Amino acid sequence: MVTTDRAKAQATQALEAAGIKREQTEFFTHAIPNVWIRDSGPRFLSDGLRLAVADFAWNAYGYPRELLVGSYNLLRRGIVAKDLAARLDLPVVSTAVVAEGGALDVSDAVILAYKGTALQRNPGVPLEEIEREYLRVYRKKKIVWLDQSPLADRMFSGPKLRNYFGDGANGHIDEYARFVNDSTIVIAQIDAQEADWDPLSRADHEILRENLAQLRAAVNVDGRPFDIITLPVPALRHYVRTGPLLEEQKRRDSLGAWYRDFKVGDEVHWVPAVSYLNFVVTNGLVLVPAYWREGLPEREREKDEFVRQTLQRLFPERRVVQINPLDVNWSGGGMHCITQQQPRVP
Numbered sequence: 001m002v003t004t005d006r007a008k009a010q011a012t013q014a015l016e017a018a019g020i021k022r023e024q025t026e027f028f029t030h031a032i033p034n035v036w037i038r039d040s041g042p043r044f045l046s047d048g049l050r051l052a053v054a055d056f057a058w059n060a061y062g063y064p065r066e067l068l069v070g071s072y073n074l075l076r077r078g079i080v081a082k083d084l085a086a087r088l089d090l091p092v093v094s095t096a097v098v099a100e101g102g103a104l105d106v107s108d109a110v111i112l113a114y115k116g117t118a119l120q121r122n123p124g125v126p127l128e129e130i131e132r133e134y135l136r137v138y139r140k141k142k143i144v145w146l147d148q149s150p151l152a153d154r155m156f157s158g159p160k161l162r163n164y165f166g167d168g169a170n171g172h173i174d175e176y177a178r179f180v181n182d183s184t185i186v187i188a189q190i191d192a193q194e195a196d197w198d199p200l201s202r203a204d205h206e207i208l209r210e211n212l213a214q215l216r217a218a219v220n221v222d223g224r225p226f227d228i229i230t231l232p233v234p235a236l237r238h239y240v241r242t243g244p245l246l247e248e249q250k251r252r253d254s255l256g257a258w259y260r261d262f263k264v265g266d267e268v269h270w271v272p273a274v275s276y277l278n279f280v281v282t283n284g285l286v287l288v289p290a291y292w293r294e295g296l297p298e299r300e301r302e303k304d305e306f307v308r309q310t311l312q313r314l315f316p317e318r319r320v321v322q323i324n325p326l327d328v329n330w331s332g333g334g335m336h337c338i339t340q341q342q343p344r345v346p
Helices: 005-017 072-088 115-121 127-138 199-217 247-252 298-314
Strands: 043-046 051-057 092-098 110-114 142-146 177-181 184-188 227-231 241-244 267-270 280-282 285-289 319-323
Touching: 051 072, 051 127, 072 092, 092 127, 110 115, 110 127, 110 177, 115 127, 115 142, 127 142, 142 199, 177 298, 184 199, 184 298, 199 227, 227 298, 285 298, 298 319
Parallel strands: 051 092, 110 142, 184 227, 285 319
Antiparallel strands: 043 051, 177 184, 241 267, 280 285
8 A cells, every 4th residue: 555656666666676576566545654554454354255344443542632633644544444445345344443453363253352452442431342343343252351461562641661662552462462373372471581671571571471371261262271372572672772862852742742751861762562473474474573683692593483483383384484573663563563464265
């Protein structure tokens, strides 16, 4: 999806340089730019024979409207799903309940999501009503709720914790827990020793431990427990950028939402959304994050390889290809967040 013919030409040139033929790609031109297409773009529904598009309500990740002054396109992104459904001539299943694509992970029958995110996106709406609508729209039988998401994905008004800042989706499940088949879930866990390096990792270590305990207590639609497999988290300390708060940054924070308790010169830390769980499953492939580079400890390379081997075992019919997603992580998401798959039907 591109905004202009010029953007289409640039994208075509980049794809061809990578060996991708022009006829392999179909472009849609749309006025509303959104790299996070999974969140507000078409979430396809399929019964194996036909396609439809899920159209959830949109409130820009639940951010207070007063903090979105000037973010016209951010507020308008909710029209993208219906617009593309019309272009594809597909029926739309709509709801007044809010959810972004990365906030819900699904198997054939089950939805996995954070309870705190669902309630924050839908203030005043009972959880039972939210659950009923999620199940109706996605045509699933059960929701497994985890209580709260890690702080590293939070982005609201102020630091994530202390003087740690960064973008994020404000509570998306696809950074931390994913289905790999109808009975198996992978979940991120922070090593206890690595958690001691910084307060953000320490807090998220405890949250992810709680998430793991909740998953182990959950059951599938047949009453059986899920197969739960843990995957590591890249050590945050290798990716954090630390420096003084600049006058330009303070000035750009026009409403005082982020840096209201900080002054120019204060030490702050900026955090990317590093995660191995933001992988993409597609035709014959699984695109999986890998982070090691020269200068990083061998432990980080071992994590990359462990994740590759584990996901290759879990997806035996697909080839695992690893990509470093750090440039995307700095904007608060990953490869899964900037892609959306369309199921194959006859």
